[in-house]
Amino acid sequence: MRATLMYGAGDVRVEDVPDPVLREPADAVVRVLRSCVCGSDLWPYGAMPASEQGRRMGHEFLGVVADVGSRVSGLKRGDVVVAPFVWADNTCDFCREGLQTSCRHGGQWGLNGVDGGQGEAVRVPQAQGTLVKLLVGEDSELLPSLLTLSDVLCTGHHGVVTSRVAPGRSVTVIGDGAVGLSAVLAAERLGAERIILMGRHTDRTDLGRDFGATDVVAERGEEGIERVRELTGGDGTHAVVECVGTRQSLETALGVVRDGGVVSRLGVSQYTEVPMGFDTLMRNITLTGGAAPARAYIEELLPDVLDGKIEPGRVFDRTVGLDEVSDGYRAMADRKALKVLIQP
Numbered sequence: 001m002r003a004t005l006m007y008g009a010g011d012v013r014v015e016d017v018p019d020p021v022l023r024e025p026a027d028a029v030v031r032v033l034r035s036c037v038c039g040s041d042l043w044p045y046g047a048m049p050a051s052e053q054g055r056r057m058g059h060e061f062l063g064v065v066a067d068v069g070s071r072v073s074g075l076k077r078g079d080v081v082v083a084p085f086v087w088a089d090n091t092c093d094f095c096r097e098g099l100q101t102s103c104r105h106g107g108q109w110g111l112n113g114v115d116g117g118q119g120e121a122v123r124v125p126q127a128q129g130t131l132v133k134l135l136v137g138e139d140s141e142l143l144p145s146l147l148t149l150s151d152v153l154c155t156g157h158h159g160v161v162t163s164r165v166a167p168g169r170s171v172t173v174i175g176d177g178a179v180g181l182s183a184v185l186a187a188e189r190l191g192a193e194r195i196i197l198m199g200r201h202t203d204r205t206d207l208g209r210d211f212g213a214t215d216v217v218a219e220r221g222e223e224g225i226e227r228v229r230e231l232t233g234g235d236g237t238h239a240v241v242e243c244v245g246t247r248q249s250l251e252t253a254l255g256v257v258r259d260g261g262v263v264s265r266l267g268v269s270q271y272t273e274v275p276m277g278f279d280t281l282m283r284n285i286t287l288t289g290g291a292a293p294a295r296a297y298i299e300e301l302l303p304d305v306l307d308g309k310i311e312p313g314r315v316f317d318r319t320v321g322l323d324e325v326s327d328g329y330r331a332m333a334d335r336k337a338l339k340v341l342i343q344p
């Protein structure tokens with residue numbers, strides 16, 4: 001089959017790789033219907049050292065079950081399923097606590113002999129715990145929105161839940177990428193009264209307004225902090241969801257959060273030290289967030305996607321075939337596409 005590999009910064013290739021087959025009784029094989037490029041794929045796309053072997057790419061996909069192992073129940077050939085961005089047994093103590101990202105028997109796509117999602121098919125370890133049936137047809141118009149359950153919608157939701165967004169509360173979302181926009185959608189869904197979106201790309205912040213943003217702040221750094229504080233009577237917002245990952249973005253988050261508030265970080269952190277000195281101690285600021293246990297949220301979010309109450313798939317603004325994946329990466333890296341859908 002064909003699959004996407006990254007060999008170094010800017011070097012993405014689609015090549016022939018071995019067809020996935022069942023290796024363990026808990027495996028399934030899924031033929032991919034839709035996959036996509038993640039904002040987090042852009043970090044290695046910008047900086048990965050050149051390698052001989054290449055690295056299998058893609059951790060967001062949905063598809064059709066093609067084969068199931070003897071220990072997999074509840075799934076059969078032909079089921080349309082979505083996979084969260086890590087695989088997990090969904091039964092260990094961490095999974096039962098809703099932290100499938102720390103599963104004792106789980107792992108990441110594209111590593112240690114496991115396929116990536118940006119290909120024609122995937123061997124899915126721990127299939128019964130990992131895959132969620134979608135009960136739609138292979139040609140459903142909802143596929144793009146359903147694909148966001150793999151990562152960005154659940155990640156945005158995670159930021160909103162961990163920063164304790166609730167009816168009547170205010171939230172600032174930093175970053176107008178697909179995760180930031182999904183966080184806006186999730187905050188609106190949970191009843192946030194005021195949703196301030198910080199971003200500079202008007203086409204993206206316009207979509208953010210459609211998703212529920214009440215205010216847009218284009219300024220960054222100190223100016224951005226000032227602007228959010230002006231909008232909130234000088235106090236800042238109860239919650240902040242940080243969706244960029246840079247130190248400057250984290251400093252902005254700490255600058256716009258209200259005393260007693262919560263900052264949740266979702267961006268892939270490009271820093272190792274956090275500027276939380278005595279001032280943040282006096283202000284009772286909580287710092288939380290992290291990689292979203294998407295599997296824990298899919299059942300809650302799925303009905304709203306199936307009913308059309310939310311349309312998170314609007315973050316996809318370009319579709320490519322597998323052979324054009326390299327163009328898809330470039331378009332996202334050049335900010336010419338918000339999020340690229342892959343239709344193998």
Ligand SMILES: [Zn+2]
Binds near residue numbers: 100102103105106
């Ligand atoms: Zn587990």
